[in-house]
Amino acid sequence: MFEILSKENLAQSVTKFVVHAPYVARKHKAGNFVIIRVNDHGERIPLTICDSDAEAGTITIIAQTIGKTTKLLSLQNAGDSLLDVAGPLGNPTPIHNFGTVVCIGGGVGTAEVFPIATALKNAGNKLVTIVGARTKDLVILEKELRGISDEYFITTDDGSYGMKGLVTNALDNYLKKDPNVKGVYAIGPIIMMKAVSDFTKPLGISTYVSLNPIMMDGTGMCGACRVSVGGETKFACVDGPEFDGHKVDFEELMTRNRSYMDLEKASFDRFNEELEGHSCGSVAKEAANA
Ligand SMILES: Cc1cc2nc3c(=O)[nH]c(=O)nc-3n(C[C@H](O)[C@H](O)[C@H](O)COP(=O)(O)OP(=O)(O)OC[C@H]3O[C@@H](n4cnc5c(N)ncnc54)[C@H](O)[C@@H]3O)c2cc1C
Ligand code: FES
Known part of the structure; x- marks a missing residue:
């Protein structure tokens, strides 16, 4: 335990x-x-x-x-x-000294980008961090990431904090100021990682993304986390979870992640109903753990 x-x-x-x-x-x-x-x-x-x-x-x-x-x-x-x-x-993230590197976190991906940003900073990079969230209340780890970043930007979808817009808008703005960025790490919703990769590809900026397919065993045995990268089949748990964003088949990943959506929703609804059936918090927790 x-x-x-x-x-x-x-x-x-x-x-x-x-x-x-x-x-x-x-x-x-x-x-x-x-x-x-x-x-x-x-x-x-x-x-x-x-x-x-x-x-x-x-x-x-x-x-x-x-x-x-x-x-x-x-x-x-x-x-x-x-x-x-x-x-x-999973494999440790490849950490290089790029000179200047941009770490991008979207939503809870901000938490996932934090250890990577720390390692990149410790490797001697100038660290630029861009955090994207739907709204101000969903921005996490601001103090921690500001503390290790040379430059730090926030974007919110509704403009309630930082710049109104998407992380790719902030990246575009930053690259206009400093075109010497050689590496980008992006972790967040698949659609965000795809947008960042599509943006950096024509610019030739190495871009790493952390893939979040459904996983079961996490040791390369079950095949649940199969993804296509550069036309080859990879298992995100043992070959990743980080991959070259310019080579990932994001459409396939999105489709595969939606495979069990109906079942997942039904299971979540059932679970919430069970919890609501128990008004007292401690009893509800016992029900959840049963
Ligand atoms: C390598 C990796 C690291 C991750 N790190 C984080 C993290 O630090 N913080 C965080 O909040 N989330 C993280 N996730 C996503 C997290 O695993 C899913 O949100 C979680 O499994 C959802 O389970 P659920 O039962 O609550 O939701 P469900 O209703 O069962 O599923 C909702 C969605 O979550 C995803 N999901 C469901 N089951 C799994 C599974 N077994 N494996 C992967 N994805 C699944 C699917 O996209 C699904 O549509 C990570 C995923 C991967 C692959
Ligand atoms: S989770 Fe089973 S092979 Fe990756």
């Missing part, structure tokens, strides 16, 4: 957990993820290791509640334990 040592709500539906997982913490490198199971009825879901402390034996995970398992996770509190935390999985 892996004890949750602390829990913090970062934004609406986005929760940060510090979890005691000493073996994972000891081996973690930027870009790695874990596969967790909240309890023995729970599904396995992959989550990026956003930070770790080898001495304290802890890892930090940040999850956005979008379905049954992430909701179940969000109901856990400090003092509760996760049944499984398997990892670190």
Whole structure:
């Protein structure tokens, strides 16, 4: 069992957990993820290791509640334990000294880009960070990312904070000022990673994206996370999760990720109904864990 040592709500539906997982913490490198199971009825879901402390034996995970398992996770509190935390999985992110590098985080992808941005900064890069969110209340890790970035920009879809527009608008603006950017890392919704890759391709700027296909075992055995990159089949869990954004078949990834949408929605609705059936919070949590 892996004890949750602390829990913090970062934004609406986005929760940060510090979890005691000493073996994972000891081996973690930027870009790695874990596969967790909240309890023995729970599904396995992959989550990026956003930070770790080898001495304290802890890892930090940040999850956005979008379905049954992430909701179940969000109901856990400090003092509760996760049944499984398997990892670190996936390849560490390739970290180069580009001179100037731009890290782009969209939504909860901002949490995933944080360890990579830190590693790139530590490798001697000038770090430019662009964070995109739908609205001001959904911007996360601003203090942390501002703290390590040489330049930091926010875009919101509704203009409630930072620049009104998309991360690609901010990237375009920055490149007009400083065309010497040689590397871009983009993590967020698939459509955002596609837009960034389409934008940088004609400019010849190396672009890494972190793919989020459905994963089951996370060790290359089941094939669930199959993606096409440069016309070749890759398994995101063992060959990625980062890939050259200019070679990824994003359309296929979007289609595959929608495969179980109806079932996922039905399962989430059922779960919420069960929770609503229990008015008292602690009873609801017991029901969730049952
Ligand atoms: C390598 C990797 C790292 C990730 N890191 C983070 C992170 O740090 N924070 C975060 O909030 N999310 C992260 N995700 C996405 C997260 O795993 C999904 O949001 C989660 O699995 C949804 O499960 P659910 O039961 O709550 O939702 P569901 O309703 O079951 O599914 C909603 C959507 O989530 C995706 N999804 C569902 N099951 C899985 C699965 N087993 N594997 C992958 N995707 C799935 C699908 O696109 C699906 O349509 C990551 C995904 C991958 C592949
Ligand atoms: S998750 Fe099974 S092969 Fe990648």
